[in-house]
Amino acid sequence: MALVEVRGLRKTFGPVVAVADVSFEIKEGHCTALLGPNGAGKSTILNILAGLLPATAGTVRFEGLAEGADHRSLIGYLPQQVALFGWMTGLEYVRMAGELTGLDRPAADLRARELIGLLGLEAAQNRRIGGYSGGMKQRIGLCQALVNRPRLVILDEPVSGLDPVGRRELLDLLKQLKSESTILFSTHVLPDAEELSDDILIVRAGAIVIDSSLTALRARYERPIVELELDDEATAGSWLETLASRGVKGEHRGAVIRWKFETSAAMRAGAADVYASAASRPEGVRRIELGQTSLEDMFLEAVRQ
Ligand SMILES: Nc1ncnc2c1ncn2[C@@H]1O[C@H](COP(=O)(O)OP(=O)(O)O)[C@@H](O)[C@H]1O
Ligand SMILES: [Mg+2]
Known part of the structure; x- marks a missing residue:
């Protein structure tokens, strides 16, 4: 079985059909790109997978869990608009995120320092987040998403909004990260999907129009x-x-x-x-x-x- 099976997912906001009838699978160890123009329904799908938004219909099933069981502890999530507390230092923020997932203070501290090292933020860890660059904020957000050692890392447009240098740095980091994690990330930029992902889901107006491995897409098109x-x-x-x-x-x-x-x-x-x-x-x-x-x-x- 795939790590995640999504079946018949639908989400409406009043008269707006944000997600029509979406089914797909996420394979363990793969990096999957959810690709589509603005308004296609990417964030809605990711918010439902992350357990932050209830679906109107359909199921999300994690390997090893009963259908509909709470899977939030298996997921790390970086939202499109990250809400960071500018007055906290990077280390304080990631440590707090760790404590919120149930780690005690020493374990949270250890994990926070480990991730901050991994994402190259040691030099800034005791500075306030308010003074960080866009790329540094995204990396702190990524530390938060990884703090609970998730089986699935969900990233909503992780590089959009960064300047070219910040974008390059984060893409390189994500390349490293994908060798040891299962990642699902959204983007409206095809080259980012091509660079990072094994599998591509293209969504348009709330429906999946292409579901394929990158290799198969290349061969076909x-x-x-x-x-x-x-x-x-x-x-x-x-x-x-x-x-x-x-x-x-x-x-x-x-x-x-x-x-x-x-x-x-x-x-x-x-x-x-x-x-x-x-x-x-x-x-x-x-x-x-x-x-x-x-x-x-x-x-x-x-x-x-
Ligand atoms: N909370 C909401 N209330 C009403 N409409 C929403 C809400 N969230 C999303 N939508 C609508 O659902 C559609 C899909 O939005 P979204 O999932 O944010 O797309 P994407 O992330 O691909 O840009 C859009 O038409 C958007 O306006
Ligand atoms: Mg979005």
């Missing part, structure tokens, strides 16, 4: 492409027509033309045509490139409408 960038958009049109007349059909966005192929063999044949055309009229050509469509195309398609 990546296609060889040829891209040609020209000086201006006007020339792109005539390039498209010339090549289409030879059976190589592409599309353009601004001054960049893209030809997408089903197989590498088809791509090589198409590329030969594009390169030959470019060699015969090189003026206005800025770049020709062979590559792969990215998951970004798939993601945009999946969340459009």
Whole structure:
């Protein structure tokens, strides 16, 4: 059995259907990304899993626990908006979080220092949280989420709202963390999901539209492409027509033309045509490139409408 099984989850707020009918599993030891645009229902799903919000219908079942049993002690949760007490020091805050999960003072102190070391906050542990950077606050929040050695760590948009440096640091930390934990995190940014996760759930308007391993998604959606960038958009049109007349059909966005192929063999044949055309009229050509469509195309398609 998976670590968590979610079946038929539904949540309405009055007339608003935030989560329609969602079922998925979380595999132990995997890092799962819950990906979707703003308002898709990510936070609602995570809040229900974290036990902070009752579902309108459906079940969440943890391995080894009866259906509907209280699983909150198995979970660590970092909300989208972390409420930290600015007047406390980092160490005081994490120690308090430990005591709230039932540790006695010495055990909470030990665990707090261990996590603060792990997340590289020793130098700031006796300073007030109010003076921390965004990235440091997220790391203190993460200490809080890990304090009870949870079997599932739930993180709601952990890197959004951080500057590029803070984001990079936290992503690297999460990469380390995922080797020893089961993580479920939400994001609206595909590259973050690609970088961290084994499994991807894409949610749109309260429903899951894609549930797949990252490897399977890649295999399914990546296609060889040829891209040609020209000086201006006007020339792109005539390039498209010339090549289409030879059976190589592409599309353009601004001054960049893209030809997408089903197989590498088809791509090589198409590329030969594009390169030959470019060699015969090189003026206005800025770049020709062979590559792969990215998951970004798939993601945009999946969340459009
Ligand atoms: N407490 C609430 N009351 C009313 N509507 C809510 C509440 N929480 C969320 N919603 C609505 O539910 C939908 C999903 O919200 P949310 O789960 O926060 O999406 P996401 O985290 O993907 O941005 C949105 O339309 C949002 O406005
Ligand atoms: Mg949210």
